Amino acid sequence: MDRIALLKTFVAAANEGSFTKAAEKLDTSNQLVSKYVAQLEKHLDARLFNRTTRRIHLTEAGRQCLQHANHILESINDMEGQLGLFNAQAKGVLHVSAPVSFSTLHLAGALGAFQNAHPHVSINLQLNDRKVDVVDEGFDVAIRAGHLASSTLVAKKITTVKLALCASPAYLEKYGMPSHPAELKPDHYLEYTYVNYDNDQSELIRALKANAQKYTPRLTANNGEVLLNVAKQGEGYVLQPTFIAGGALKRGELVSVLEAFVPEPVSLYAVYPHRKLVSNKLRVFIDFLSEYFEDIPYWDR
Template sequence: MDRLTLLKTFVVVANEGSFTKAAVRLDTSNQLVSKYVAQLEKHLDTRLFNRTTRKIHLTEAGRQCLQHANHILESINDMESQLGLFNTQAKGTLHVSAPVSFSTLHLAGAIGAFQHAHPHVSINLQLNDRKIDVIDEGFDVAIRAGHLASSSLVAKKITTINLALCVSPAYLKKYGRPLHPSDLKPEHYLEYSYVNYDNNQSELIAALKANAQKSPPKLTANNGEVLTNVAKQGEGYVLQPTFIVGEALKKGELVSILDEYIPQSIALYAVYPHRKLISNKLRVFIDFLCNYFEDTPFWDR
């Protein structure tokens, strides 16, 4: 029998002054109450009660034990109450990993709005584009884009991410508009180094892979904003999500090409370790992001 149950039984007996009354209070048998008290006395190697035919009295050791037991049980109740708040209120610190460009361009605004709505939640945000281990690196949630590999983690879709192959008007004026992926010049490709198209069978991706074998890309970088800015200068073509290139497309700084060959949309996910034990602070954070960005995000409207 666990010691917590023994302590609870002992405290009730001490407060009631009777094994029989304690049994009624605990809705159990008199014999079981006596057994638990005897087990506690054996564990502590001391007598807790002096027993007479009519009444029981705490020994000196019993009085000391009662003080400690009350303190222990009160501390446990306080802990349970405090931890219970974490499941009913959005409160505490969230450790979040997220992509660099998406965070600087769009997530910052969402976090500001979230914290205005949930002022008792603090966020520790770490930005990186590499694949991180959510559990080993101590994150509550990772925001990630793309086709996710199967794992023990839970992934909830936040929004849809569309891709666009872009060049500047100056590039088109100088080299002409490609009409087919095979028309792309491999030496002009501005490549995002973290991208993984292994599971994508589109004709455009096949062409990019084939071109990479013919000639190294003009530029490889681990930041989509840098690649987009280079593309604006007419130095090559870039395949990027519209949350990065959308504004440049609207302003005419970039032009989308080969639209009919663009790979299918991907998704932005919230990836976290547990489904059943998800804290309320994480639940409201993910729900907030889903409502904030919606399935068709504002940069594509």
């Protein structure tokens, strides 16, 4: 006896309220629907329907059975779909939102390698440093750094992001090397517009927040590379991720200061809507990025 076939027939009959309509939906005979329902009732030793000449009505046992049957059939569909993804070729258009500087400096190389590995996946990349609404704006996935608020979105870690407080050698020669956040000159801060350290209680962040309430930063911008370039000219200090500042630090154009006070590293995530099944194109994309960047990314090695 195929119990799955019995459950499918029972669910169709329950949803249609008629053996005849269930038979039409399943493209089978009225007699076979009646037979399968009777077999299920016999197997469960419970009456599932009260029958009249025109309609059928679920009994209390039938209502409970319908809940379990829907859950079982849904789980089977999910299993079949998920396992089928491993044999299916990744293809289609993937709509991606990502931060501007990370994309121009690092994601571009990863995308080229990804499309060499998966030539049937097309990428529609939209760059924006603001926090996009993944669902309402129609993205399959968004790349985000930092502490994520709880939501209905799923977040998969791609890599680790370190932060650095930087200033140029010329700036430090003129104003001195600070040994504590209290020694920072508040009006020399080069502030990134979209930064959000609400959950960070480090001494450096507390000092920056306190200064921001009293002083206007020398420069506020919504692009980290611009702020970094201004800092290289000796115009102030900037707090930036090392995927932006790493090159300048290695070349000696900037110097890392107050390292003991810099916030702990955060994570870079791939964030996508919570669904029962993740499309194959999205699954291979996230897996590829995780392998490409690794937990300690190349710019920090």
